Amino acid sequence: MQKNTFRHQPDSAATPEDNPASPGRRHGMKMLLAGGLGIASIGASKSASAASSCTHNYNQAVNYWGSHQAGVITPDTKEAIFVAFNVTTREKAQLQRLLQLISQRIAYLTRPQTLAVGKNDQLPPVESGLLGHNLSPDSLTITVAVGASLFDQRFGLAKHKPKKLIPMPRFPNDRLEKDWCGGDLSIQFCANSRESVIYALRDLISHCNQFMVPVWKMDGFLPARDIDHHSTAINLFGFKDGTGNAPITDSKLMDELVWVTANNHEPAWCLGGSYQAIRLIRFNLEFWDRTPLEDQENDFGRYKTSGAPIGMQHEMDDP
Numbered sequence: 192m193q194k195n196t197f198r199h200q201p202d203s204a205a206t207p208e209d210n211p212a213s214p215g216r217r218h219g220m221k222m223l224l225a226g227g228l229g230i231a232s233i234g235a236s237k238s239a240s241a242a243s244s245c246t247h248n249y250n251q252a253v254n255y256w257g258s259h260q261a262g263v264i265t266p267d268t269k270e271a272i273f274v275a276f277n278v279t280t281r282e283k284a285q286l287q288r289l290l291q292l293i294s295q296r297i298a299y300l301t302r303p304q305t306l307a308v309g310k311n312d313q314l315p316p317v318e319s320g321l322l323g324h325n326l327s328p329d330s331l332t333i334t335v336a337v338g339a340s341l342f343d344q345r346f347g348l349a350k351h352k353p354k355k356l357i358p359m360p361r362f363p364n365d366r367l368e369k370d371w372c373g374g375d376l377s378i379q380f381c382a383n384s385r386e387s388v389i390y391a392l393r394d395l396i397s398h399c400n401q402f403m404v405p406v407w408k409m410d411g412f413l414p415a416r417d418i419d420h421h422s423t424a425i426n427l428f429g430f431k432d433g434t435g436n437a438p439i440t441d442s443k444l445m446d447e448l449v450w451v452t453a454n455n456h457e458p459a460w461c462l463g464g465s466y467q468a469i470r471l472i473r474f475n476l477e478f479w480d481r482t483p484l485e486d487q488e489n490d491f492g493r494y495k496t497s498g499a500p501i502g503m504q505h506e507m508d509d510p
């Protein structure tokens with residue numbers, strides 16, 4: 192499946208004034224967090240010592256707002272869920288409503304919230320309860336992409352289709368299965384704990400299930416120790432994976448490699464967006480673990496422990 196991530200657009204519930212990037216809003220958020228910490232330190236010493244042994248910053252929030260969507264070149268997180276959805280409505284106004292709803296949930300879920308408690312025990316609880324009473328953003332990003340199928344005859348969007356957006360083609364040795372391909376929308380959830388991404392997915396489905404149904408879902412993770420130590424992630428083959436990734440701090444390079452710019456001659460609404468490709472690749476680990484080290488290293492062209500290119504010394508040496 193190949194998709195185009197689109198720029199996150201504001202909606203009625205998330206106006207520029209409501210934008211966490213604006214100085215006023217940011218200041219307000221800082222005040223809120225500082226207030227919370229003050230109360231904790233006055234409280235019972237037991238909870239204070241429990242808090243001090245916790246190195247995970249659940250309060251870390253990533254701004255969802257801007258000329259690019261969060262979750263594309265945002266620093267890596269430990270957990271991820273990728274879900275493809277098909278849109279169930281055939282009316283353009285309802286598609287618009289769905290995209291507004293998704294935007295509202297992203298604005299809500301990526302900021303600290305005190306969670307509502309339902310008072311009516313004859314109704315389902317207003318939220319899952321998975322996070323207790325407080326929603327801490329936990330570096331959550333939610334990234335929305337549109338699939339080629341969204342531009343079919345249903346909504347009359349064909350003339351807006353990004354030029355390079357096509358269904359995932361079949362490459363040599365691929366065995367594409369229909370049930371694991373395609374989707375009108377792809378939504379990517381990233382955060383630093385499993386419960387944060389699961390909570391966000393359940394929230395989004397419960398608010399949007401009138402207009403969309405899940406088609407397939409893939410879970411992902413990056414090694415927690417590498418994220419904590421800011422070292423290159425090691426993949427399931429035991430090799431450093433990501434050494435050659437372009438640095439996200441080089442905005443000129445990001446414009447060239449990641450973002451759609453005027454140079455790409457795409458429809459105007461795509462500017463600042465990107466293309467997303469999701470591929471499910473099977474790791475034959477039992478066989479791999481019986482493979483001699485030399486063969487493993489030759490497969491990647493790098494040493495297993497240091498990550499250096501063969502014949503060189505350091506991970507970052509130029510192969």
Ligand code: HEM
Pocket residue numbers: 426428430431432433434435436470472491493510
């Ligand atoms: C099972 C799937 C894959 C595994 C385990 C894997 C693993 C790796 C590893 C260990 C490296 C060397 C370290 C590094 O530069 O990050 C690497 C480099 C690279 N991979 Fe992959 N890879 C996979 C799939 C892919 C796919 C599907 C693509 C492209 C569509 C890709 C493109 C590249 C490129 C371009 C490099 C070279 C980066 C450079 O040296 O500049 N890889 N990969």
